[in-house]
Amino acid sequence: MSTVPSSAWKAGHLPGLRNEEVTWQTLRFDGVPGQPLEIAVPALMPEQAAALARRVRLRAREVLQTLPLSAVVERIDRAVARLLDANDPLRQQADELLPRVTGYDATMVRLGLTRHLQTFRAPQLHRFVSEDFSNPKVLDEFQPALKGGMVRAFGPGLLVHHWAGNVPGLPLWSLACGLLVKAGNIGKLPSAEPVFATVFARALAAVDPALDDCFAAVWWRGGEAEPAATLNAQADTVLAYGGQETVDQIRAQVPAATRFLAYGYKLGVALVGRVALDSQRGAAMARLAAQDVARFEQQGCYSPHVFYVERGGRMDPRDFAQHLASELAALGQRHPRPALALTDAVAVAKWRQSVEWSTSEQTLFGDEASPWAVAFSEHALPLSPTAGWRCVQVVAVDMLEAAADALAPHAPYLQTAGVAVEPERLYPLSLRLARAGITRMCALGAMTSPEAGWHHDGGFNLRDLVRIAEIEASAERAADKLAPYAQEDTP
Amino acid sequence: MTPWTMESLSAATRALVPELLAFLAQDGCDDVAFDAMALRLFTHQYAHNEPLRRFCQRRGLTPRRVSTWRDIPAVPINAFKETTLSCEPVQSCERVFMTSGTTRAEVKGRHHHPTIAVWDRSMQRNFAARFMRGGARMPMAILFPPETELGNSSLARYLALAVREFGTAESAWYLTSAGMNLPGLRARLREAESSGEPLAVLGASYGFVHLIDAMAQDGESVRLPAGSRLLDTGGYKRQSRELAPEDFYNEITLRLGVPRAQCINMYGMTELSSQFYDEGNTITPSIKRGPHWSRSRVVDPMTGREMPPGEEGVLTHCDLASFNSTTTILTEDVGVAVDGGFLLLGRAQGAQARGCSLAVAEFLGTA
Numbered sequence: 001m002s003t004v005p006s007s008a009w010k011a012g013h014l015p016g017l018r019n020e021e022v023t024w025q026t027l028r029f030d031g032v033p034g035q036p037l038e039i040a041v042p043a044l045m046p047e048q049a050a051a052l053a054r055r056v057r058l059r060a061r062e063v064l065q066t067l068p069l070s071a072v073v074e075r076i077d078r079a080v081a082r083l084l085d086a087n088d089p090l091r092q093q094a095d096e097l098l099p100r101v102t103g104y105d106a107t108m109v110r111l112g113l114t115r116h117l118q119t120f121r122a123p124q125l126h127r128f129v130s131e132d133f134s135n136p137k138v139l140d141e142f143q144p145a146l147k148g149g150m151v152r153a154f155g156p157g158l159l160v161h162h163w164a165g166n167v168p169g170l171p172l173w174s175l176a177c178g179l180l181v182k183a184g185n186i187g188k189l190p191s192a193e194p195v196f197a198t199v200f201a202r203a204l205a206a207v208d209p210a211l212d213d214c215f216a217a218v219w220w221r222g223g224e225a226e227p228a229a230t231l232n233a234q235a236d237t238v239l240a241y242g243g244q245e246t247v248d249q250i251r252a253q254v255p256a257a258t259r260f261l262a263y264g265y266k267l268g269v270a271l272v273g274r275v276a277l278d279s280q281r282g283a284a285m286a287r288l289a290a291q292d293v294a295r296f297e298q299q300g301c302y303s304p305h306v307f308y309v310e311r312g313g314r315m316d317p318r319d320f321a322q323h324l325a326s327e328l329a330a331l332g333q334r335h336p337r338p339a340l341a342l343t344d345a346v347a348v349a350k351w352r353q354s355v356e357w358s359t360s361e362q363t364l365f366g367d368e369a370s371p372w373a374v375a376f377s378e379h380a381l382p383l384s385p386t387a388g389w390r391c392v393q394v395v396a397v398d399m400l401e402a403a404a405d406a407l408a409p410h411a412p413y414l415q416t417a418g419v420a421v422e423p424e425r426l427y428p429l430s431l432r433l434a435r436a437g438i439t440r441m442c443a444l445g446a447m448t449s450p451e452a453g454w455h456h457d458g459g460f461n462l463r464d465l466v467r468i469a470e471i472e473a474s475a476e477r478a479a480d481k482l483a484p485y486a487q488e489d490t491p
Numbered sequence: 492m493t494p495w496t497m498e499s500l501s502a503a504t505r506a507l508v509p510e511l512l513a514f515l516a517q518d519g520c521d522d523v524a525f526d527a528m529a530l531r532l533f534t535h536q537y538a539h540n541e542p543l544r545r546f547c548q549r550r551g552l553t554p555r556r557v558s559t560w561r562d563i564p565a566v567p568i569n570a571f572k573e574t575t576l577s578c579e580p581v582q583s584c585e586r587v588f589m590t591s592g593t594t595r596a597e598v599k600g601r602h603h604h605p606t607i608a609v610w611d612r613s614m615q616r617n618f619a620a621r622f623m624r625g626g627a628r629m630p631m632a633i634l635f636p637p638e639t640e641l642g643n644s645s646l647a648r649y650l651a652l653a654v655r656e657f658g659t660a661e662s663a664w665y666l667t668s669a670g671m672n673l674p675g676l677r678a679r680l681r682e683a684e685s686s687g688e689p690l691a692v693l694g695a696s697y698g699f700v701h702l703i704d705a706m707a708q709d710g711e712s713v714r715l716p717a718g719s720r721l722l723d724t725g726g727y728k729r730q731s732r733e734l735a736p737e738d739f740y741n742e743i744t745l746r747l748g749v750p751r752a753q754c755i756n757m758y759g760m761t762e763l764s765s766q767f768y769d770e771g772n773t774i775t776p777s778i779k780r781g782p783h784w785s786r787s788r789v790v791d792p793m794t795g796r797e798m799p800p801g802e803e804g805v806l807t808h809c810d811l812a813s814f815n816s817t818t819t820i821l822t823e824d825v826g827v828a829v830d831g832g833f834l835l836l837g838r839a840q841g842a843q844a845r846g847c848s849l850a851v852a853e854f855l856g857t858a
Binding site: 340342343345346347348349350353354356357358359368369 | 542546549567569570573574791792793794795803804805821823825839
């Protein structure tokens with residue numbers, strides 16, 4: 001067990017547990033060369049995790065579940081407002097630590113985080129709920145159902161989240177969902193980025209101390225059996241983010257009767273129509289495309305890996321690839337790519353080599369020293385993710401519609417498509433993309449910023465969490481008959 | 492198909508082979524002699540191996556601009572999958588070895604050997620020095636399928652040669668594609684223990700894991716006689732549980748009674764024609780070294796530039812026994828250059844997705 005220097009920043013949110021009761025482990029980060037960072041993460045014993053789960057479940061019932069939805073929204077909103085304030089100490093911690101943890105360019109992280117948090121203000125949260133519930137008051141009380149009778153939606157008493165990844169802010173999606181359905185929440189911090197969820201938990205607890213023990217953020221080394229198994233066994237619902245292997249592993253720990261929702265790894269594509277490829281728009285499109293590529297280094301499920309570029313515009317697909325290359329080169333100056341870990345460097349090198357040795361003639365823009373690479377192919381290629389880290393494939397196509405149809409075999413892995421076409425084509429093209437398995441169509445430049453209330457991977461993020469209880473009309477009628485004021489002969 | 496003969500090969504190759512065999516037969520070579528042979532081979536490959544020539548041209552490299560083996564561009568091992576790297580037409584080649592390819596989606600890499608004589612000589616000379624250490628023939632127990640079952644496996648060839656050239660008549664195979672003959676093997680180990688005659692056990696690392704797991708289940712262990720030694724290679728390939736090297740050698744020593752100093756790990760690749768050995772695994776990671784006809788470097792995978800000693804990078808090898816494909820390959824194995832060789836730290840697990848973006852490996856089902 002590594003000893004933890006007292007100065008190390010402590011991740012996690014552990015209501016009811018004192019620091020000295022917990023065993024801490026150290027994670028080391030070298031995101032910024034020359035500024036190594038140590039973060040202490042809590043390694044709970046199974047009994048501690050079990051007690052924490054009981055406490056969170058109980059307090060969520062006593063506090064969170066007695067609040068009306070609008071009060072929950074208001075508290076999340078205030079916590080988000082704190083984190084949007086550049087002078088707030090918690091926001092400053094996030095701004096300081098996240099680049100050192102992830103290696104992402106500091107400005108890019110700051111801007112990305114702000115953009116992300118903005119989609120969690122009160123109006124957006126209300127919209128988020130309305131997306132899934134035509135009458136959001138079903139989360140507060142029994143409401144009349146159209147078919148007759150009354151319905152009410154209940155979130156899980158205990159929702160366990162297995163967060164993944166180092167795209168800062170990802171845990172906010174699922175934690176916000178959990179809070180909106182008034183669940184007690186326990187999230188597992190990703191080893192790759194334990195900071196953001198911790199900071200958000202602290203902001204929320206500071207906004208309303210009564211909420212402090214309605215949620216927790218814990219940690220264990222990914223793949224370890226405990227306390228994962230203990231928490232999964234206590235949960236009403238388990239949410240897992242991660243690759244197939246991770247998801248399968250977690251699924252195996254979840255009791256059969258427990259609801260299990262998994263969000264696997266995905267990839268994004270973009271389709272650029274000829275109408276967007278005149279001399280003025282083409283360059284602008286390439287700039288937006290480069291931003292989608294560079295934001296969070298294509299580590300997001302929404303990030304683009306392949307651009308299908310249509311022939312027949314003023315700017316031909318090869319020129320677009322070249323423009324994209326120059327834009328990536330320029331972005332590389334303003335927002336440098338992080339120094340790559342050896343395994344990532346091998347992956348990037350391997351991807352470059354596969355292009356270089358590919359039997360279909362391809363052009364590779366960007367040499368070994370460039371912190372980006374654009375591979376251009378005149379011929380259709382089977383869809384495949386690149387190595388990320390600003391490696392992108394451009395494929396020239398005659399018709400975007402055909403490119404969209406060809407995605408279908410990869411449906412399980414598809415999520416976002418950036419599209420740049422005229423209105424007449426947007427709907428038919430979107431329909432084809434949707435049929436192929438894409439669940440989100442958006443503008444170029446917006447790929448990494450999903451709207452509030454989006455249906456992540458095509459699901460109802462809130463509705464999937466709740467269970468509906470309904471009082472049928474017959475029960476109402478029967479009750480009426482048993483009322484002290486009931487009249488025997490009333491029909 | 493007509494039987495293979497040397498006569499079916501080009502004059503250039505036929506001229507090269509005896510020179511190379513003589514070079515392998517030397518007691519060693521200095522850097523000047525190594526460079527001279529490396530350049531001789533590079534010139535040959537540049538002239539006769541078209542994909543290699545195009546690769547060099549993209550890098551602006553011609554034989555004139557290459558003055559030491561370090562200047563020869565390292566071909567990524569993936570190229571053995573993407574293209575045919577061979578100076579001779581493949582139909583004239585005596586043997587082809589293929590990578591094992593753990594999934595259906597994966598294309599196999601192919602390494603064509605116009606004559607297997609050079610590969611064989613390389614294996615024998617190096618094995619004699621590094622595993623046999625000049626000793627007499629030994630009975631061998633082999634934990635890998637025989638060559639008759641896996642004709643395209645370089646490891647099957649390797650073990651067949653080991654038995655043929657260095658084993659006694661009592662040597663036998665205990666793993667076939669049908670499975671592992673654990674009862675037979677365990678009986679053989681007990682027999683060696685009681686007879687007092689040293690035994691060599693050689694094979695796939697996962698074969699050893701199956702063996703020690705089976706023995707552990709029954710609480711069995713043997714003490715193989717002094718002079719016995721083991722050779723494992725190739726890692727676990729998802730065929731068994733995976734152990735850290737420390738645990739692997741501790742458990743082997745516990746079950747078989749062979750000290751860690753007598754447990755040799757061989758590092759070989761289908762894309763090469765020579766192998767690397769350590770001097771036992773008392774300390775892991777052990778220092779690996781190749782024969783005098785090979786040189787290794789540790790480089791930055793992105794730029795190909797050599798890493799300073801002690802810093803991690805990926806291994807590139809220049810193997811002069813690979814006269815028909817390319818002498819120099821870029822691996823995906825992580826290593827560190829140290830005095831007397833390199834440390835092999837395992838395979839660079841190409842990009843675990845760190846966010847929620849799909850990684851190539853998962854997409855291809857090879858994660």
